[in-house]
């Protein structure tokens with residue numbers, strides 16, 4: 076303690092700085108809680124109450140002894156005389172320490188028992204007159220015997236205690252004073268504070284030894300018991316662990332022996348039942364049971380287990396039972412086809428014929444139907460109608476992008492993740508061995524590196540062999556002979572030859588504006604009203620509105636985007652009606668721009684035609700026919716030909732041929748030969764992002780160039796198609812029907828066609844034939860005569876029209 080602080084403390088203790096005077100037969104009492112100091116023991120005591128601190132400081136200063144007294148009730152903060160025990164220990168304060176956390180510790184050495192006789196008033200801490208109690212001499216034999224027992228028991232107890240110092244053991248063994256030993260044992264073994272106080276208060280040696288012995292025995296009992304519990308729990312833990320290990324071993328032994336657990340057995344039982352019920356052909360049932368047996372003797376953790384399991388699932392879930400025989404009612408089939416589709420008279424007729432033949436000869440190997448046409452013309456929905464008419468299920472399997480035989484025929488089971496091919500997958504989906512299966516996009520079948528998918532498809536479609544179709548995954552024959560296959564394609568040309576031979580091709584060329592209007596009125600509008608949650612009468616489309624949608628917002632052979640646009644209008648109406656801003660909506664065309672945006676397809680003819688150097692061609696694409704503008708332009712130069720618009724090789728060549736032809740016919744066309752030498756020619760085919768190829772734009776190229784050099788515009792109402800030869804002949808081309816329909820859609824009135832395509836007009840719908848004027852061309856001169864508004868041909872060109880190659884090349 077610093078000297079200043081000590082001074083302060085002194086001032087506090089005795090005003091004036093002195094030490095309080097305590098009578099000789101009195102002691103300063105330091106009350107403590109929860110500890111008993113025995114004579115002969117050294118104990119550090121923490122004191123933190125004002126009273127006790129003052130008392131301890133007084134003792135420390137006066138270097139006098141103190142009386143350590145246990146408080147009866149530990150909770151009393153400032154104990155009065157009644158709160159303190161009456162027997163305590165006289166102690167010397169060996170050290171007084173103030174710890175950094177400001178708590179005070181006195182290290183006391185117990186000297187002798189004392190008893191309080193009276194408390195003295197007038198002190199800031201308890202001061203009591205006391206009677207010191209001397210330890211009685213012990214030489215009785217009985218005391219001696221107790222001493223020995225106590226020592227033994229004490230050693231026994233100490234034995235249970237970890238970290239007992241050698242000094243302590245030595246002391247216990249050697250102290251010969253019974254009282255001192257009793258006090259030592261009482262203070263080092265675990266005894267309750269109350270019991271310790273009792274021992275302190277027991278002055279009679281015999282009784283004190285008995286009291287300590289008593290406590291020791293109780294303590295020993297507790298210690299033994301706790302050791303027993305300890306051992307028992309350890310034993311039971313060992314037992315559990317052992318049992319767990321044994322059970323694990325048992326499980327793996329059972330697995331090895333194929334005696335799977337109960338869950339496994341249930342699974343196998345369920346599979347067995349499913350196999351029995353699946354009505355499999357004998358060969359298949361045998362195989363399934365064989366696999367089931369293998370499964371039974373296998374651990375469910377084995378890799379093969381899940382493979383066999385999956386295989387059996389396929390076998391069980393595939394439809395094996397004999398399908399119901401068809402009940403074909405021709406009248407009903409006709410009714411269904413009529414109800415579902417507008418127009419398509421020829422198509423419906425051929426489908427009815429097909430069904431009639433099937434009815435008369437159910438087991439006959441009729442041809443496979445193949446619907447060919449651009450997207451959205453009703454191929455899929457015709458297939459669905461056929462299924463409906465026959466009362467069969469309908470599934471689709473797409474062949475687009477199938478490069479690998481395995482996609483059709485499946486992978487062998489030895490491959491990881493192997494599955495059946497898409498034919499078997501579709502059949503499982505349909506759940507019937509006699510469904511109508513539509514094989515889509517047969518023209519997009521790739522020819523593979525890994526086996527030829529079209530060969531696999533041939534086997535599927537061939538009635539001679541498809542009753543034992545083998546999928547690689549199943550590795551069992553599956554009877555496809557009761558299936559009704561229908562294929563679809565956008566382009567017949569791309570369908571592999573052998574497949575084409577097997578099929579009866581039914582072409583759906585696309586619709587005229589009038590047909591689209593009818594389809595929209597009768598089918599699409601109603602369907603979209605329903606799909607968008609509207610009720611009849613809440614929205615009404617006028618014919619003008621529908622026609623405006625057809626003309627200005629769609630350009631397609633089918634009706635798919637027409638249906639989408641009608642849907643968009645319905646959705647707008649649904650929003651307004653749901654919001655309550657409108658009860659019904661009359662669509663007459665004026666609101667279309669607000670709903671569908673600005674007109675998407677302008678009348679391009681009006682925009683482009685009428686200028687010299689522009690001709691309208693007709694092109695064919697897998698999505699139907701389309702019109703195509705050929706634009707030619709001339710700049711000062713030395714006779715180069717520039718071609719742009721992503722033209723393919725064949726189209727480039729026909730541009731070159733067209734230029735040569737124009738040059739050879741320059742005189743007849745009234746063109747000065749010098750014009751060619753002084754100019755570069757640029758031929759561009761707009762919609763530059765779309766690759767274009769093929770020879771059929773030859774006539775249009777020739778006309779564009781002829782018009783450019785003669786400065787005479789081409790008629791705006793005329794479109795043309797045809798290949799040209801260097802001698803000026805017009806050669807036939809494909810896709811006439813689609814091109815004619817495209818011309819009509821685009822508002823063209825006259826179509827120039829190669830003469831040798833004349834018979835293709837038979838397939839063109841009557842509506843188109845009525846609306847359009849057809850001109851047939853033998854030579855490019857016929858084209859010139861009909862494409863230009865005024866006759867430009869000079870007499871000498873008429874003469875050369877037979878096809879001589881002119882030599883007046885500039």
Ligand SMILES: Nc1ncnc2c1ncn2[C@@H]1O[C@H](COP(=O)(O)OP(=O)(O)OP(=O)(O)O)[C@@H](O)[C@H]1O
Pocket residue numbers: 415416417418419449450451452453454455456457563594598633634635638
């Ligand atoms: N003649 C028609 N009468 C009534 N609805 C038709 C007609 N043609 C097409 N549709 C309707 O047009 C939509 C598109 O037809 P579908 O899906 O059958 O075309 P798709 O030719 O199969 O096309 P894709 O080749 O793209 O599959 C269908 O909702 C269909 O009902």
